[in-house]
Amino acid sequence: MSLRYFEDFPQGYTVDLGTFTLTAEEIIDFAQRYDPQPMHVDPEAARASIYGGLIASGWHTVASYMRRLVDGVIGASASLGSPGIDNIRWPKPVRPGEQLHCRFTVLDSRLSNSRPDRGIVRSRGEVLDQADEVLMSLEAVNFFARRPPG
Amino acid sequence: MSLRYFEDFPQGYTVDLGTFTLTAEEIIDFAQRYDPQPMHVDPEAARASIYGGLIASGWHTVASYMRRLVDGVIGASASLGSPGIDNIRWPKPVRPGEQLHCRFTVLDSRLSNSRPDRGIVRSRGEVLDQADEVLMSLEAVNFFARRPPG
Numbered sequence: 001m002s003l004r005y006f007e008d009f010p011q012g013y014t015v016d017l018g019t020f021t022l023t024a025e026e027i028i029d030f031a032q033r034y035d036p037q038p039m040h041v042d043p044e045a046a047r048a049s050i051y052g053g054l055i056a057s058g059w060h061t062v063a064s065y066m067r068r069l070v071d072g073v074i075g076a077s078a079s080l081g082s083p084g085i086d087n088i089r090w091p092k093p094v095r096p097g098e099q100l101h102c103r104f105t106v107l108d109s110r111l112s113n114s115r116p117d118r119g120i121v122r123s124r125g126e127v128l129d130q131a132d133e134v135l136m137s138l139e140a141v142n143f144f145a146r147r148p149p150g
Numbered sequence: 151m152s153l154r155y156f157e158d159f160p161q162g163y164t165v166d167l168g169t170f171t172l173t174a175e176e177i178i179d180f181a182q183r184y185d186p187q188p189m190h191v192d193p194e195a196a197r198a199s200i201y202g203g204l205i206a207s208g209w210h211t212v213a214s215y216m217r218r219l220v221d222g223v224i225g226a227s228a229s230l231g232s233p234g235i236d237n238i239r240w241p242k243p244v245r246p247g248e249q250l251h252c253r254f255t256v257l258d259s260r261l262s263n264s265r266p267d268r269g270i271v272r273s274r275g276e277v278l279d280q281a282d283e284v285l286m287s288l289e290a291v292n293f294f295a296r297r298p299p300g
Contacts, residue, residue, distance in 0.1 A: 034213035063184035089234040
């Protein structure tokens with residue numbers, strides 16, 4: 001894969017970032033470290049909860065999206081970092097063994113006014129289930145270097 | 151600690167969530183799983199980068215805040231989950247060994263119109279360094295059950 005620059009992220013550009021699954025073990029392991037609420041770490045308590053069973057920490061879902069974004073987009077790009085993320089939403093829980101897929105879509109793309117060496121790309125990231133229902137969405141801002149001349 | 155209900159989260163309520171440190175090993179381990187960019191996983195490449203050394207994945211910082219929030223606030227509360235998060239910002243990088251501390255502040259707090267059993271609490275979460283500079287901030291919405299009568 002050749003290096004992607006700002007010019008490679010026009011508005012509407014979409015990348016299918018592939019599929020993944022979180023096992024119960026992975027869900028519990030992440031949550032024991034970072035989000036030890038009963039519905040994420042204790043299958044019995046989760047069954048008795050409003051969720052009816054173990055669900056992944058929302059941060060585990062976001063981190064799993066990030067991994068696919070690095071593998072599929074940012075890793076082979078002239079990325080200059082991200083100032084932040086807006087509008088993370090978790091409309092439906094992620095359950096163990098579900099096949100999930102990830103999608104990256106450029107919402108808008110413009111040159112920086114203050115730093116002429118780079119552009120600013122705003123994107124939507126999504127994690128979807130097999131029925132294409134959205135389980136997680138967020139809006140990210142990323143800086144990418146402009147393609148060098150010549 | 152007694153269980154906290156919606157009524158225990160008035161506007162302006164602040165909780166000091168204590169301190170933590172991320173070691174280089176923890177930074178690399180998290181990033182190898184979820185954010186394998188050179189400045190998070192490769193100390194040599196990080197030194198040569200614009201960051202001048204290893205820095206934590208922004209998601210690792212957020213997850214570390216979440217852990218303190220669960221331990222200090224949500225774990226012993228009548229939490230009914232979160233629909234989402236807004237305005238995550240990472241104004242300064244997190245470096246290995248830095249002593250960091252976390253703060254939770256209620257921005258506003260109101261009863262739900264549609265679900266009379268609960269209230270809606272919007273909060274700011276922050277991770278700060280020893281000079282009290284903000285390294286990460288976010289705004290969260292959480293639902294909490296109202297205190298049962300009597």
